[in-house]
Amino acid sequence: MFRHQGKTRTFIHNLRIASLLSFVAGIVNVAGYFSVQRLTTNVTGHFAFFVDEVFKLNFWQGLVYFLYIFFFFLGSFVSSFLVETMSRKDDHYIYSVPASIECLILFIIGFWGQNLIIKNPDIITFSLLFAMGLQNSLVTTISSASVRTTHLTGLFTDLGIELSQLFFYKAKEQKLKLISSIKLRLTIIGFFFIGGIVGGVLYSKLGLYSLVFAAITLVVGLIYDNIKFKLILLRRKLKSH
Numbered sequence: 396m397f398r399h400q401g402k403t404r405t406f407i408h409n410l411r412i413a414s415l416l417s418f419v420a421g422i423v424n425v426a427g428y429f430s431v432q433r434l435t436t437n438v439t440g441h442f443a444f445f446v447d448e449v450f451k452l453n454f455w456q457g458l459v460y461f462l463y464i465f466f467f468f469l470g471s472f473v474s475s476f477l478v479e480t481m482s483r484k485d486d487h488y489i490y491s492v493p494a495s496i497e498c499l500i501l502f503i504i505g506f507w508g509q510n511l512i513i514k515n516p517d518i519i520t521f522s523l524l525f526a527m528g529l530q531n532s533l534v535t536t537i538s539s540a541s542v543r544t545t546h547l548t549g550l551f552t553d554l555g556i557e558l559s560q561l562f563f564y565k566a567k568e569q570k571l572k573l574i575s576s577i578k579l580r581l582t583i584i585g586f587f588f589i590g591g592i593v594g595g596v597l598y599s600k601l602g603l604y605s606l607v608f609a610a611i612t613l614v615v616g617l618i619y620d621n622i623k624f625k626l627i628l629l630r631r632k633l634k635s636h
Contacts, residue, residue: 406575409538410582415616416534416544417583420527421590422597422609423501424545427523429598430508431516435523437546438464459517466521470528478536493533494617498610500526505606512603519603541576544583554580 420436427435434440441463448457474493481489504511504522511518531545543549557577564570590609597605 406579409542409579412534412537413542413544413579413583414586415613416530416542417586418590418593419609419613420530420545421587421592422594422605422612423523423527423590424587425591425594426598426603426605426609427520429595430512430603431519433463433516433520435520436527437548438467438524439546439548462517463520463524467524467528467531470525470530471532472528473525474529474532475536478533490533490537491617491621493529494613497526497529498613498617501606501610501613505604505608505610508603508606542579542583544587547584547587550580550583554584 424434424436427433441460445457445460445464448454448460473496477492478489481492500522504519508519508522527545531543534542534544554577557573557580560573561570561577564573594605594609597608601608
């Protein structure tokens, strides 16, 4: 699900990566909000707060909101930069690197973030927004912009459009394509919601250690993908002999 791109990528690949990453994003969203009362998977709200603080002439608080936006952007930039750089050298693990960095950030904040909640809560927000920027850019690149997993605004917009189109598109091929797209969006929304519930339950018991569970989930997904890819290569090798 992390390796296939372009013509070799199928609906099932998108469905798997959407399920995994939206579940992780749901946990991060809830754990981040409960810990520091900030949105940590998207920047739409932060932009509104940034403008509001600037108009109030609260430039320092405005700068903080700007940095929230910047760190999400920076995560997206770093992810794309790493993918493009590594694709020119060794394309076997290009998508694993940004995902591994995301795992590392979640592990660090999960284990040591509790100490930052009172003293430096913005560091938690910066880190999680950077991680979600990494994730959103990564999945957008892999799926050719078919999948986005860190926020739901665009998803509900697309879902509304596609559901309305079902009333007008009568050709079988068009209808099947629409139904597949609707299934994908419902999967992302559903797993984001499930991740949010799991994140809420875990946070109530474990605090920011709930992010460690999100990181482990992502690591398991990466290991599964790596093993499956090696098995496919082995089968091809055996067939060629």
